[in-house]
Amino acid sequence: GAVVSQHPSWVICKSGTSVKIECRSLDFQATTMFWYRQFPKQSLMLMATSNEGSKATYEQGVEKDKFLINHASLTLSTLTVTSAHPEDSSFYICSARDSAQGRLDYGYTFGSGTRLTVV
Amino acid sequence: AQKVTQAQTEISVVEKEDVTLDCVYETRDTTYYLFWYKQPPSGELVFLIRRNSFDEQNEISGRYSWNFQKSTSSFNFTITASQVVDSAVYFCALSEASQNRDDKIIFGKGTRLHILP
Numbered sequence: 050g051a052v053v054s055q056h057p058s059w060v061i062c063k064s065g066t067s068v069k070i071e072c073r074s075l076d077f078q079a080t081t082m083f084w085y086r087q088f089p090k091q092s093l094m095l096m097a098t099s100n101e102g103s104k105a106t107y108e109q110g111v112e113k114d115k116f117l118i119n120h121a122s123l124t125l126s127t128l129t130v131t132s133a134h135p136e137d138s139s140f141y142i143c144s145a146r147d148s149a150q151g152r153l154d155y156g157y158t159f160g161s162g163t164r165l166t167v168v
Numbered sequence: 169a170q171k172v173t174q175a176q177t178e179i180s181v182v183e184k185e186d187v188t189l190d191c192v193y194e195t196r197d198t199t200y201y202l203f204w205y206k207q208p209p210s211g212e213l214v215f216l217i218r219r220n221s222f223d224e225q226n227e228i229s230g231r232y233s234w235n236f237q238k239s240t241s242s243f244n245f246t247i248t249a250s251q252v253v254d255s256a257v258y259f260c261a262l263s264e265a266s267q268n269r270d271d272k273i274i275f276g277k278g279t280r281l282h283i284l285p
Contacts, residue, residue, distance in 0.1 A: 083272055085275075090280075092275045092276065092277045094275075095274065098272055142213065146271065157215075159205075159215075
């Protein structure tokens with residue numbers, strides 16, 4: 050089945066530094082990937098939709114200059130948390146949709162998530 | 169705009185009891201998809217089911233069953249003979265499938281299920 054690899058699975062960084070999270074589709078191509086953030090005991094909130102070769106679409110309230118998304122290839126999207134602060138500590142999850150499947154097929158696959166702690 | 173409501177924040181039942189998790193959705197689209205995911209303490213999302221808006225047939229998979237009713241915009245999930253391993257957070261989610269949408273999945277707030285031994 051479709052697999053999405055997300056790395057790192059956890060990271061601790063100092064306040065003010067930047068952290069890059071990778072989301073890679075291993076056995077399929079994904080023109081569209083999604084990035085979610087989940088605070089403890091809360092739901093998954095969509096941050097942005099990443100489209101290969103174009104700018105990401107950010108949800109309202111998400112700072113695009115702080116959360117940089119790059120979707121340079123059909124199998125890789127990255128999320129960079131710039132100048133991280135303790136309030137950015139969260140669980141980040143990516144999701145990818147198989148481009149080969151029809152729009153009504155809806156094969157979404159989620160990564161295993163990245164737990165970010167900013168100290 | 170699309171919206172998913174899971175009114176039950178937390179549920180506790182004794183093992184072997186049946187439990188139903190409620191999900192009510194809102195959408196303007198006639199074509200959409202509904203999902204249920206399980207999130208154990210480890211954090212990864214486990215896909216349980218996907219149902220499109222044109223298929224109102226109820227589905228059963230082992231101890232799991234789903235009741236989709238368009239008339240009430242509900243997509244409820246029942247676990248029969250619950251087990252301790254069913255303890256997790258369960259999310260109901262919705263994706264609109266119209267051509268002019270970007271197919272994003274929106275999640276409900278989740279229901280935390282505790283199965284007590």
